[in-house]
Amino acid sequence: MRDVIVVGAGPAGSSVANHLARSGLDVLVLEKTSFPREKICGDGLTPRAVQELHSLGIDTSGPGWFPNKGIRLIGAGRTLELPWPSGTGLTRTRADFDEILARQAVSAGATLRENTKVTAPLLANGRVSGVRTADETHKARLVIAADGASSRFSVALGLRPRRDRPIGIAGRRYFRSPRHDDAHLEVWLDLAPAGYGWVFGMGDGTCNVGVALLRSQHPDYHSLCSRWLASLPTTWGFTEENAEGPLRGAALPMGFSRRPHYLPGCLLAGDSGGMVNPSNGEGIAYALEAGRIAAEVITAAFHSPFPEHVLRRYPDAVQRANGSPFTLGRAFTRALEDPRIMRLATRHGLSHPSLMRFALQAVGGLPAPRGRGASDRLAAALTRLTPAS
Known part of the structure; x- marks a missing residue:
């Protein structure tokens, strides 16, 4: 035994x-x-x-x-780069x-x-x-x-x-791309309600590119990904001739x-x-x-x-x-199912770096940096006070 x-x-x-x-x-x-x-x-x-x-x-x-040093958020015509609160990320x-x-x-x-x-x-x-x-x-x-x-x-x-409990879905595809050595994980926030797209450089000549729909019951990630990629500059390489394999999806429990x-x-x-x-x-x-x-x-x-x-x-x-970050996360994505709230959150959030850092820590479950400021302390307090159920 x-x-x-x-x-x-x-x-x-x-x-x-x-x-x-x-x-x-x-x-x-x-x-x-x-x-x-x-x-x-x-x-x-x-x-x-x-x-x-x-x-x-x-x-x-x-x-x-x-290695990567942070996350780049894009939406509502704005771009915001945030370093990781502590440590280094990888792909x-x-x-x-x-x-x-x-x-x-x-x-x-x-x-x-x-x-x-x-x-x-x-x-x-x-x-x-x-x-x-x-x-x-x-x-x-x-x-x-x-x-x-x-x-x-x-x-x-x-x-x-x-x-x-929501069951989301994500789809990803690899592309040969000059952006393969980007030092940030790039996230596009306003592709769909409670959904986003990503571009993650792999450092090997390719990027992992995909979309996630976090609450949709019948998500058509193929169409969403196709429309998004068609809107991006062709010089980034996210085109059919540069693809490494098909778009493939998986459930997110x-x-x-x-x-x-x-x-x-x-x-x-x-x-x-x-x-x-x-x-x-x-x-x-x-x-x-x-x-x-x-x-x-x-x-x-x-x-x-x-x-x-x-x-x-x-x-x-x-x-x-x-439990607390997951509870906050469920409330957060439930609210973002409303397209109006999604647009409002993206437009105003990307104009306030401290607010987005707060969201990453409280909802995204990232640790706070040493020598925390007021927003860092608030995120930690909110997480502690949120029921873990």
Whole structure:
């Protein structure tokens, strides 16, 4: 019997496996596909995500990691550049990002099995006791569901997405472009209500370009992206002849859309638990963080005479970390569904850098810089006072 089985080797799964293995636990990671594999993503890593990568022992100084120093916001005919409140951001293609994380977990002592699809949970006495694959069964003291937005493992346990939580969608495409070495992550704010476009330089001759619709029930991201790209200068290279592959989309399960995050014997982490920020669609930082939090709780539980009591604290720990920004984010994007509010927020927000910095910190979940000013303190206070539910 294993200590822990992790279903899925995405950012959340590899994060928790890495942290647990380094604490001396016997960890098995089951990944249904094989590496390298592609994932639909903007490939942007905020300083929050970079900090989590460093906690995993990932070296981000080598080839393929392209640094950026802030975010550029464009809308209503205005442009505003904001430095990251603290730290440095990065871009890294998901074509090899997930594999780097998984191999790091293996280096820490975890066992990885690729091309191994989990078909069902094992149950014993009302508790998840392991998993079943096509060929065999694996028992464990605990199972982590980290199998992405659809999370069939969670569905098999009766956990379906909440109807009162938004499911957005994002579409992205790579283009060869002279803008590949831009030092900012560029975000276009007024493409659609509760939606935006992005241009992220990858530093390798290409840009990751895409759109996100954060609350639409039937989003046509293909048309939105096509209209937006047609309006941009052809010298940027975002044209069909410069495209590297088709436009591809993926769901964004946001705002803790699947709960509870703990059932007896099973924890949810990352997209399987809807751990995507409703205000911007960011998921990698929260997935990495959830893996670390899960590992901290599990390690404490396995050293406790009352492990179940400790494990039941996991949902509260995740809520304390991100519940308030997610609540603010849901309210923010709900308001932006009204085109009039979207235009007003864009026009006035980009005229006031301190206001936009406030929004990035309070709603976007970014840490405040050292020596915080009044707006930084206000953002921190608002986050503390917002209910984490």
